[in-house]
Amino acid sequence: MSDVLYLAIVTSLKEKILKSKLKPGDMLNSExxxxxxxxxxxxxxxxxxxxLSNEGYIYSVPGKxxxxxxxxxxxxxxxxxKYDGLNTHIDRVxxxxxxxxxxxxxIDRILNLDDNQKAVEVVRVxxxxxxxxxxxxxxxxxVHNQPVIEDMLKFANYLKPVEEKLAFVLDKSLNISVTxxxxxxxxxxxxxxxxxxxxxxxxxxxxxxxxxxxxAWFYVSPKYLSIKASTPKDSKDKRIF
Amino acid sequence: MSDVLYLAIVTSLKEKILKSKLKPGDMLNSExxxxxxxxxxxxxxxxxxxxLSNEGYIYSVPGKxxxxxxxxxxxxxxxxxKYDGLNTHIDRVxxxxxxxxxxxxxIDRILNLDDNQKAVEVVRVxxxxxxxxxxxxxxxxxVHNQPVIEDMLKFANYLKPVEEKLAFVLDKSLNISVTxxxxxxxxxxxxxxxxxxxxxxxxxxxxxxxxxxxxAWFYVSPKYLSIKASTPKDSKDKRIF
DNA sequence: TAGTGGTCTAGACCACTTC
DNA sequence: AAGTGGTCTAGACCACTAA
Numbered sequence: 001m002s003d004v005l006y007l008a009i010v011t012s013l014k015e016k017i018l019k020s021k022l023k024p025g026d027m028l029n030s031e032x033x034x035x036x037x038x039x040x041x042x043x044x045x046x047x048x049x050x051x052l053s054n055e056g057y058i059y060s061v062p063g064k065x066x067x068x069x070x071x072x073x074x075x076x077x078x079x080x081x082k083y084d085g086l087n088t089h090i091d092r093v094x095x096x097x098x099x100x101x102x103x104x105x106x107i108d109r110i111l112n113l114d115d116n117q118k119a120v121e122v123v124r125v126x127x128x129x130x131x132x133x134x135x136x137x138x139x140x141x142x143v144h145n146q147p148v149i150e151d152m153l154k155f156a157n158y159l160k161p162v163e164e165k166l167a168f169v170l171d172k173s174l175n176i177s178v179t180x181x182x183x184x185x186x187x188x189x190x191x192x193x194x195x196x197x198x199x200x201x202x203x204x205x206x207x208x209x210x211x212x213x214x215x216a217w218f219y220v221s222p223k224y225l226s227i228k229a230s231t232p233k234d235s236k237d238k239r240i241f
Numbered sequence: 242m243s244d245v246l247y248l249a250i251v252t253s254l255k256e257k258i259l260k261s262k263l264k265p266g267d268m269l270n271s272e273x274x275x276x277x278x279x280x281x282x283x284x285x286x287x288x289x290x291x292x293l294s295n296e297g298y299i300y301s302v303p304g305k306x307x308x309x310x311x312x313x314x315x316x317x318x319x320x321x322x323k324y325d326g327l328n329t330h331i332d333r334v335x336x337x338x339x340x341x342x343x344x345x346x347x348i349d350r351i352l353n354l355d356d357n358q359k360a361v362e363v364v365r366v367x368x369x370x371x372x373x374x375x376x377x378x379x380x381x382x383x384v385h386n387q388p389v390i391e392d393m394l395k396f397a398n399y400l401k402p403v404e405e406k407l408a409f410v411l412d413k414s415l416n417i418s419v420t421x422x423x424x425x426x427x428x429x430x431x432x433x434x435x436x437x438x439x440x441x442x443x444x445x446x447x448x449x450x451x452x453x454x455x456x457a458w459f460y461v462s463p464k465y466l467s468i469k470a471s472t473p474k475d476s477k478d479k480r481i482f
Numbered sequence: 483t484a485g486t487g488g489t490c491t492a493g494a495c496c497a498c499t500t501c
Numbered sequence: 502a503a504g505t506g507g508t509c510t511a512g513a514c515c516a517c518t519a520a
Contacts (some may be wrong), residue, residue: 126359287506288490
């Protein structure tokens with residue numbers, strides 16, 4: 001099996017679940033029974049059960065027992081980064097316009113601005129090898145002397161400094177849709193009039209303060225973006241390299 | 242704080258990370274120090290650290306110490322189910338054709354068929370309130386007397402019995418793209434000639450046997466499908482209701 | 483009342499890293 | 502040699518569930 005007891009127990013129990021000796025909803029033997037079954041201490045048994053629980057195999061009900069989960073088969077995961085996740089490498093960002101403005105109501109509602117607070121609207125084009133690949137329209141709450149605006153001019157991923165500082169409280173969400181490019185986009189991105197493109201909207205929020213940091217539209221051709229998602233796997237490697 | 246010691250320790254350490262008193266890459270105090278700091282036993286400290294590790298805050302290096310993670314901000318999650326996840330309820334599935342055949346090479350390669358093994362090709366249309374909403378073309382390895390084929394005729398989600406049995410070893414992957422509908426799809430799904438649609442391919446695999454169970458194309462208008470993805474959250478509720 | 487899981491302790495031995 | 506995390510034990514008391 002394995003040279004570590006608690007992992008051997010995990011393997012053994014997983015096998016029972018995978019071979020349907022234990023079906024979703026079934027109760028496992030009690031921790032006391034498992035102690036005898038595997039000649040292990042209670043803490044070791046509980047370490048094994050805790051692992052199985054983290055991996056979505058079982059859950060426990062205090063006073064009753066441990067039960068096999070009804071597994072989730074419809075959850076998918078993917079990695080997405082506008083500046084570093086396309087099929088081609090982004091080597092330049094062209095700034096088309098920067099405006100400080102009172103935004104349209106739709107945007108105002110989403111950014112949840114204070115009374116009389118303005119927003120920054122930025123339009124940019126991502127380039128690769130001199131070709132214009134994607135276009136983005138970004139709205140940020142305007143804060144006086146906000147360093148983000150200077151970063152916007154300098155960096156492709158202008159939020160990188162923010163991400164590094166707030167990493168553990170950032171809540172990003174995407175809405176992925178498809179659309180026909182507008183005339184402007186057709187021209188800029190050199191897209192044929194009958195070619196559909198991705199339309200992705202992104203909202204970045206600070207979970208701790210509940211403030212919106214960014215609301216953005218992103219347009220890119222499926223030539224340069226394919227979204228590959230798959231069911232999450234157990235093992236996670238979280239080391240820094 | 243909390244009435245449970247190990248959770249109070251988790252909260253306290255999380256706060257240090259969120260308030261940047263501990264930055265990515267930093268080493269936490271040793272477990273012995275933490276025992277004194279929080280007046281807790283080693284096992285309690287380790288339970289707290291284990292929780293933080295599961296939630297992606299820290300990782301440990303044997304012989305060295307526990308370290309704050311460089312967090313992952315580009316991972317997104319979403320739920321997707323062809324038969325039970327569209328903006329409208331699917332109440333009927335029309336079977337357009339079922340063929341047992343030697344599939345085109347492209348499909349053969351993906352299904353990884355045995356020599357002389359045939360495939361089943363099924364074309365179906367998903368309907369809601371008499372409107373035809375989505376179309377799917379499905380390829381399965383042909384196995385004699387395979388119950389899946391009978392299920393295909395009876396159920397919308399014909400893989401449901403398989404999913405319930407193999408749930409913990411199913412490996413699904415999606416490729417999401419956009420396209421213009423073919424003439425056939427335009428007609429069937431009542432889509433205007435200049436309206437783009439989602440083109441989603443799905444591969445379902447049995448991780449245990451490494452066999453492909455299904456390879457499918459799915460076409461649906463963005464009217465009926467919006468993909469909303471967001472960064473995963475810590476808490477998971479895995480109970481069966 | 484007996485059985486279950488949830489929390490917590492105080493120790494032990496090990497392999498690994500650092501000096 | 503000293504310090505670190507990794508594994509494991511044998512207890513203890515608690516709250517909850519079920520009969």
